[in-house]
Amino acid sequence: MAKAPTVYDVADHAGVSIATVSRVLRQPDAVRPETRARVLESVRDLGYVPSGSARGLAGRRTGVLGLFLPGHDSLEVPDVTDASGSLPILTSAIPLIDDRETLASPPSTGFYFDEVLRGAEVEAWRHGFALMVAAGRGPSRDAMINDIAGRVDGLAVIAQTVPADMLAHVSRRIPVVVLADSRPDDSVDHVGVDNAGGMRALTRQIVTAHDVGSLVYVSGPADSPDEADRHAGLEAGLLDGRFAGSRRIITGTFGRERGREVGEHLVDTNTVPDAVICANDQTALGVLDVFASRGVDVPGRVLVTGFDGIEAGRFSIPRLTTVRQPMAELGRAAVRTIVARLADASLPPQRVTLPVQILLRESAPPTP
Known part of the structure; x- marks a missing residue:
């Protein structure tokens, strides 16, 4: 078996320093494109594979x-989509986006x-x-x-x-x-992510922009950090919107099947409210499943919202209003x-x- 090529061989073949080879392999954006291309060509030609153990011994790092x-x-x-930005923002700055015309x-x-x-x-x-x-x-x-x-x-x-x-x-x-x-x-x-701020802004939008006199919140599991923040955001949003109607809290699991159970209960007991705010999208989609099969008009009879921004919410009927996480x-x-x-x-x-x-x-x- 031929001797395995070393980083020294790559540097000599490409006509660069060992440090440049290391930068190309570890921080390629820090090297000029033409130099990077030349080093990578040498790596391919020689069949060079970096030694993780040697690198760790030399720099006390594994890479x-x-x-x-x-x-x-x-x-x-849930499966969620990307969003730009990485800085904390205030609740008042959270954008409300009319997403009804987004191409599928x-x-x-x-x-x-x-x-x-x-x-x-x-x-x-x-x-x-x-x-x-x-x-x-x-x-x-x-x-x-x-x-x-x-x-x-x-x-x-x-x-x-x-x-x-x-x-x-x-x-x-x-x-x-x-x-x-x-x-x-x-x-x-x-x-x-800003769970509390997102739910606060969404709740305030629902109770102030629509004639909502009754509301059901379907929570997540009690031991979930996300649920704690989202529930706090709900309460703050109701306060912001001066909501004076009736409300109920139904414990959920973040699962779609639990959403279906909640939807069936609301229909069977004739207690469908003006709005169902769910702690995540999977739950909201389960509620929508039942409302669609039982003939409950959304949004004409009841509003339904979720939280997360999963892909399935873009293709539900009707499409789901939600808070999108990055x-x-x-x-x-x-x-x-x-x-x-x-x-x-x-x-x-x-x-x-x-x-x-x-x-x-x-x-x-x-x-x-």
Whole structure:
């Protein structure tokens, strides 16, 4: 077997320094296009593969970041689309977008985490890192977390997928950022979206722009950080809109089947309100399923709204009014936060809040 080519061979073949080869492989945007092309051509011609172990020994870095997701049997969660921007914004600044005329395109088949993963991959590449993705729960979760933590320079985890004591343990070894958690632990960095502000703006829009005298809120599970913030936003929005009608809270699970159960209950008991505000899109789509099959006119008889901005909401009948989260940007912000922590471990804990958008569609359209 021929001797494997080294970084020295690539540098000599391309007529550049070893440092330039390293930059091309780790931070390609930092190298002039013509130089980058020449180095990559040499890499291909020689069949060079960087040695992760050698790189780790030389720089005490692996060149890899980690993303830990829930186990596959807990993935009944929404697929969401990207949105631009990464700065915190006030509730009053959240845009209300008339989305009724948006051209349709085939829906994607991915889950909520697909967008987070795509954003994290893109940002990791921009900073010269590879991305390692793992999923697990139950007895295997702790062992998997320990294993991935030993293979990466920093780790992003979805809220509630890893116990707090395990996060504290891992964060003593590598930077850790928690995604979508409204109750942050001060020892690690956090990246989330403006759940409370989004629900507040949406609720205020519903109760002030429409003649709403009765309202049902279908919540998420009680232990969800997202639910806590969204419920708080609902209450603030009702207060903003000086809502004086009747309201009920029905406990949900963030699942479409639970939305169907709620819809059936409302129809069977003849208690369909003027508006059903759901804590997420999957629940709202379940409610719409039942209303469509039972002949309940939406939005003529009742308004229905969700939260997340999943693709399916663009193709429901009627199309779903919702709050869109910037999930791809969530993944990108998580990677940027880890990179900043790697550059300066003395930074105080970071709290990044990403903005949302209100998409007004046919299930609760804007008033003339």
